[in-house]
Amino acid sequence: MTPGGKALAEFVAEATEILDALGRDLLALDEARGQEADPEHINGIFRAAHSLKGLSGLFGQERISQLAHAAEDLLDRLRLGRLTLDDKVLDTLVDALDTFQALLGEASRSEEGQELTQRTRAMEDRMARLGSPPPAVEEDPLERLELDGTVRAVFTEYEEHRLRENVRRGVSLWRVRAAFDLTDFDQGLADLNARLKPLGEVISTLPSSRPGGANGIAFDLIFGAKVDARALEAGLKGTPAELAPLSVRPPLEATDTEVLPPLGADEEEEGDDEGLVETTSLATVSSPPLGSPPRMRAVTPPATVVGLQAAASAPIPAGRPKSEETSMRSLTQTVRVDIGRLDGLINMVGELLLIKANLQRLAETSGQDGTVALSKLFGQELSRETRQLERKLEALQEGLLEARMVPVGQVFDKLARLVRKIAREAGKEIDFVSSGGEVELDKLIVEELSDPLMHLIRNAIDHGAEGPESRLSAGKPRRAVVRLRAEQKGNHVVISVSDDGSGIDEVRVREVALARGLVTPPQVSEMTRRELLNLIFLPGFSTRSSVSALSGRGVGLDVVKNNLGNLSGIIDVWSERGKGTAFHLTLPVTLAIVRALVVGVSGRTYAVPLNSVLEILSVQPRDIRTVERREVLDLRGQTLPFLRLSRLFHLPEREVNRHFVVVVGLAQQRLGIAVDELFGQQDIVTKPLGGRLSGVKGISGATDLGNRRTVLVLDVAELLEEGIAQERRRA
Amino acid sequence: MKFKVLIVEDSKVSREHIAATVEAVDGVEAIATSSGFEALKLLPRQRFDLIITDINMPDINGLELINFVKKNPNYRDVPLIIITTEGREQDRSRGMALGAAGYLVKPFQPEDLEALLRRFLKPL
Numbered sequence: 093m094t095p096g097g098k099a100l101a102e103f104v105a106e107a108t109e110i111l112d113a114l115g116r117d118l119l120a121l122d123e124a125r126g127q128e129a130d131p132e133h134i135n136g137i138f139r140a141a142h143s144l145k146g147l148s149g150l151f152g153q154e155r156i157s158q159l160a161h162a163a164e165d166l167l168d169r170l171r172l173g174r175l176t177l178d179d180k181v182l183d184t185l186v187d188a189l190d191t192f193q194a195l196l197g198e199a200s201r202s203e204e205g206q207e208l209t210q211r212t213r214a215m216e217d218r219m220a221r222l223g224s225p226p227p228a229v230e231e232d233p234l235e236r237l238e239l240d241g242t243v244r245a246v247f248t249e250y251e252e253h254r255l256r257e258n259v260r261r262g263v264s265l266w267r268v269r270a271a272f273d274l275t276d277f278d279q280g281l282a283d284l285n286a287r288l289k290p291l292g293e294v295i296s297t298l299p300s301s302r303p304g305g306a307n308g309i310a311f312d313l314i315f316g317a318k319v320d321a322r323a324l325e326a327g328l329k330g331t332p333a334e335l336a337p338l339s340v341r342p343p344l345e346a347t348d349t350e351v352l353p354p355l356g357a358d359e360e361e362e363g364d365d366e367g368l369v370e371t372t373s374l375a376t377v378s379s380p381p382l383g384s385p386p387r388m389r390a391v392t393p394p395a396t397v398v399g400l401q402a403a404a405s406a407p408i409p410a411g412r413p414k415s416e417e418t419s420m421r422s423l424t425q426t427v428r429v430d431i432g433r434l435d436g437l438i439n440m441v442g443e444l445l446l447i448k449a450n451l452q453r454l455a456e457t458s459g460q461d462g463t464v465a466l467s468k469l470f471g472q473e474l475s476r477e478t479r480q481l482e483r484k485l486e487a488l489q490e491g492l493l494e495a496r497m498v499p500v501g502q503v504f505d506k507l508a509r510l511v512r513k514i515a516r517e518a519g520k521e522i523d524f525v526s527s528g529g530e531v532e533l534d535k536l537i538v539e540e541l542s543d544p545l546m547h548l549i550r551n552a553i554d555h556g557a558e559g560p561e562s563r564l565s566a567g568k569p570r571r572a573v574v575r576l577r578a579e580q581k582g583n584h585v586v587i588s589v590s591d592d593g594s595g596i597d598e599v600r601v602r603e604v605a606l607a608r609g610l611v612t613p614p615q616v617s618e619m620t621r622r623e624l625l626n627l628i629f630l631p632g633f634s635t636r637s638s639v640s641a642l643s644g645r646g647v648g649l650d651v652v653k654n655n656l657g658n659l660s661g662i663i664d665v666w667s668e669r670g671k672g673t674a675f676h677l678t679l680p681v682t683l684a685i686v687r688a689l690v691v692g693v694s695g696r697t698y699a700v701p702l703n704s705v706l707e708i709l710s711v712q713p714r715d716i717r718t719v720e721r722r723e724v725l726d727l728r729g730q731t732l733p734f735l736r737l738s739r740l741f742h743l744p745e746r747e748v749n750r751h752f753v754v755v756v757g758l759a760q761q762r763l764g765i766a767v768d769e770l771f772g773q774q775d776i777v778t779k780p781l782g783g784r785l786s787g788v789k790g791i792s793g794a795t796d797l798g799n800r801r802t803v804l805v806l807d808v809a810e811l812l813e814e815g816i817a818q819e820r821r822r823a
Numbered sequence: 824m825k826f827k828v829l830i831v832e833d834s835k836v837s838r839e840h841i842a843a844t845v846e847a848v849d850g851v852e853a854i855a856t857s858s859g860f861e862a863l864k865l866l867p868r869q870r871f872d873l874i875i876t877d878i879n880m881p882d883i884n885g886l887e888l889i890n891f892v893k894k895n896p897n898y899r900d901v902p903l904i905i906i907t908t909e910g911r912e913q914d915r916s917r918g919m920a921l922g923a924a925g926y927l928v929k930p931f932q933p934e935d936l937e938a939l940l941r942r943f944l945k946p947l
Contacts, residue, residue: 106835139881142908147836149930245921246886248879249913274867278860281882297883299863299891309863 103151104200107144111192114140118185119509121177129177131254131293137185138167144192155204155212156195162216163188169223172253181222184215186513191215233259236341243298243312251296258295258316265338266324268313269300270331277309284313284331291327292317314338429495437495440488447481489775493682496536500578500587501529503542507549507576514553521560521571522553528578533585534682537659541587541679544652548589548675549574551649556593556673566670568592584703585681590674596667598624608632622760625665629653657809660701660792662758678758688776688805690797691754692769694743697803699776699795700754704808706762708770709753716751725753725764733815734764737806740790740814756808763815765806778805790814826944827869830855831862831876831888832906837929841875841906844933848940859883863891866898873943875904875936878914886917893922902943906931 117136121129145160163185169175194208234244234256247255258265268288272280281297288294293316300310317324325335454474504526515522533541557572564570575590598621605611605627616624627633631650656663661679680686680703688699689708709727716723716734723734732755738745746768753764776795780786792807828845830853832838838855845853854871856862860882862874874892878885885905892898902924907915915926925939 139879142879143834143836146834146929150836150840242890245917246884246890247917248884248886249911250879251884274864277863278882281860296887298887299859299883 099151100200100202103147103153104196106147107156107196107199110140110144110147111189111196114144114192115189115509116505118189119505122182122186122509122512125179125182131171131257134167134171134177135250138164138171141167153195153199155209156192156199159188159191159195159212159216162219166219166222171250173257175223183516184218184222186509188215188219189509232256237265238339238341243314246298247296254293254295255314255316258293259340262340263292263316263318264321265340266315266317267336267338268315268328268333269310269336270313270333271308271310272332274307274309277311280332281311284328284333287327287331288313288315291319291324428498433491433495437488437491440484440491444481444484444488447477447484450477451481493534496534496682497532498535498538499530499532500538500541500585503538503545504529504576504578506542507545510546511549511553511574514550518554519559520553520557522557523571523573524576525573526576528587531578531580531585532681533679537661537679537682540655540659541677544655544677545576545587545589547648547652549576552589552591552593552673556591556595558594580681581678585679587677587679588674589677590672592672595669595671595673596625596628596665597669598667601625601627605630605633625667628665629663657807657813660704660807660809662761662809662812664760686776686778687773688795689754690771690774690803691752691767692771693737693741693767694746696743697771697797697801698737698767699774699797699803699805700756700765701805701808702773704756704758706755706757709755709764711751711753711766713749713751727755727764732762732764734766735811735815736766738766740811756812758809758812761812763812765811776805825850825852826872827851828853828940828944829862829865829871829874831857831859831874831880831885833857833877833880837877837906841936844936845875845940847933848937851940851944859885859888862888866892871898871901873902873904873940875906877906878911878918879908886914886921889918889921889923904939904943 114137117133117140120133121137124130141160141163145157145164148154148156148160166175166181166184170177170181175181191208191212195212198205198208234252237255237259244252255265268284270280270284285294295314295316298312298314300312319327321335321337328335451474454470454477458470508524508526511522511524552574553572557574558566558568560570563572573592575588577590578585578587601624602616602619605624606613606616610627610630610633611619629649629652633650653663656677656679659679661677664676664678665673666676667673680701687702689702689705690697690699692698709725711725716725718724719731723736725732725734734753736745737743748768751766752768752770753766755762755764757763774797776797778793778795780793781788781791785791790807790811791804792810793805794802795805796802828851830838830841830845832841832855835857838857842853842855845851854865854869856865859876859880862876863883865871874888876885876888883891889903889905892901892903903922905915905918905923905926906929907918907926908929915928918926924943927935927939
């Protein structure tokens with residue numbers, strides 16, 4: 093990597109981390125829409141924007157730096173209470189995060205697209221334009237607080253604002269004093285903070301000028317309690333904290349109007365606002381003064397508003413320019429590893445060194461005296477050490493694989509944010525439920541998953557879930573449910589995206605597939621419902637014009653299927669009219685090292701990943717039947733499609749008196765693959781085939797078996813499809 | 824013997840930038856920490872000739888650190904420089920009122936910091 097490239101990678105990694113943190117706080121705010129925002133989340137986002145500004149400035153990333161600057165300004169106004177966090181502001185922040193991610197994407201590729209630059213400028217404008225200052229207060233509530241002037245002198249503007257807010261709301265304020273040992277005061281304070289957090293807000297932490305002894309230090313915490321004195325005392329029992337109330341004079345006027353910021357606008361108006369915000373930001377020339385949107389709302393004819401809203405809820409894949417569909421794939425190649433895991437790995441290396449020393453000793457002994465080397469004892473010792481070595485290497489390998497694992501929840505969080513956005517755009521009411529976020533997968537797979545999942549969720553909301561009205565008239569609850577679930581099943585992880593919407597109309601699927609010439613009438617007449625549903629994954633099934641004709645299911649699903657195929661995964665669909673639709677994605681836990689079955693066909697050797705091998709049969713040629721020109725086997729009363737590898741790869745077929753049949757399966761699909769010989773199992777690392785060979789059907793890559801022989805690795809997912817396709821062709 | 828400068832700044836980028844600028848001056852050593860807490864732990868352990876601190880930090884803010892230093896007989900003579908953000912005049916004036924010796928406004932040029940170092944670390 094060039095020095096410039098390394099610096100860039102470092103920048104991208106750090107910026108990604110900042111944006112992730114920002115996204116988490118933003119999601120928390122978004123989830124609490126309509127309730128009072130937690131000042132800590134706003135402050136967290138502010139700090140993230142601030143760090144991003146500094147970071148990008150240092151690396152000469154002007155566009156990001158300027159946008160971060162604009163965001164920081166907006167957030168500063170928010171956290172200092174000069175701006176109210178309403179839906180408009182929140183939507184702007186969510187869109188700003190999208191823009192940041194797009195910018196970072198271009199930066200990582202060292203690009204600087206004109207279109208994105210303009211979008212960034214527009215976003216900066218939009219942020220600067222936001223402004224609905226909360227109503228001014230006559231008297232500064234802080235004047236009513238009896239607090240030592242020297243204490244107030246060390247408050248930052250932000251802390252002062254938080255204190256003011258607490259006084260205004262009539263929260264009881266306390267000074268919590270605690271002394272600690274100088275060596276571990278931070279731990280003590282962290283414990284104290286953890287106790288205080290559920291009871292209210294820690295506004296400021298002041299190190300006391302009167303230290304508690306030579307090795308001690310005291311702190312005054314200014315605390316706004318949301319519980320009464322007794323509960324506070326009980327909550328702090330066992331800590332070194334002493335409590336002293338700060339007295340607040342009552343307000344001058346008893347009828348002090350309540351000035352809490354307005355809570356979120358109601359749902360119905362949200363759409364109108366969105367449309368209007370777009371209008372104002374487009375009409376930048378006229379530069380409307382602050383507070384103009386409400387006035388515009390009054391003069392805009394309702395018809396226009398409806399039109400705007402309709403445009404906003406049009407099917408996204410058709411109506412949206414591709415560039416706005418920011419990929420959620422993370423831009424870094426780094427994995428954070430728990431230090432405990434690393435320590436474990438280092439310990440293993442230590443044990444391996446010990447074994448190496450033992451082996452070395454044995455080697456030396458054998459060199460000294462020929463008779464010793466041949467003794468039985470020597471042989472036993474050698475094989476014991478070899479076994480040890482094997483075990484430790486296995487553990488090391490496992491440990492390293494574990495280090496690559498990350499929880500799928502990383503992607504789920506990002507998707508949750510997206511759901512709210514799409515639901516708003518589509519005018520749907522959606523409850524998003526995700527579970528199994530703790531299930532771990534290889535980092536590489538998790539990264540590649542985000543785009544397919546985004547696609548499926550977008551489909552579920554845009555086209556699966558019905559609007560509130562039609563749900564009510566169908567006797568369903570008003571809000572639709574979209575579920576995202578991960579579950580570990582042996583060597584595989586199954587991720588499902590489901591909705592309780594209208595389901596897929598298989599009759600329409602059949603009509604569309606026929607109209608597009610993807611299948612012939614005789615073929616469809618034999619198809620089961622399941623097979624019909626699977627037609628939606630065929631390339632060319634969906635086009636833009638079919639979106640409305642078929643409630644949009646199937647938009648680019650062939651792409652999703654391909655992406656999954658690249659990960660040795662498989663996708664399955666279930667749907668029932670009126671009940672909903674579910675997509676199941678079955679994926680291997682890791683791609684890095686897999687155990688494989690080594691087989692021989694016509695004198696060639698191939699490796700079959702063991703995670704998809706279900707069983708191995710020995711079959712006489714007469715057991716193979718031909719049903720409707722397909723070769724099949726009977727397996728415990730079920731018909732199993734049968735594929736001869738030699739025929740698929742055009743190899744000379746050998747006359748054999750029995751076949752070994754490797755039964756492979758992913759999700760619901762099964763296939764028997766006929767091979768001539770079985771050589772055993774081995775761990776393999778699959779390397780992709782480059783250049784012209786990369787497109788060969790049925791081969792996922794090549795591997796080295798350790799004896800310097802390179803063999804090809806079978807792509808089970810593709811073979812399964814090939815088996816099914818053959819059935820279809822023959823039919 | 825080298826002058827020792829304590830840097831208190833939670834932003835990694837900014838901290839490294841300041842540390843690099845400080846270390847670039849001959850005869851000056853930079854000790855960088857990421858929080859006010861760390862600074863409170865370091866202060867009794869070694870002598871510092873200058874403290875450079877950010878204002879907005881998560882645990883204790885820079886103003887509180889200045890106040891603590893200025894009220895403690897052991898450290899009160901150590902000059903403090905505050906680093907503030909553009910537009911945060913109130914924080915800056917409070918810092919100066921509490922006894923900071925000088926301030927820098929982000930983003931600043933290395934020469935500005937160097938000039939402050941030469942002013943407060945004598946003879947340099």
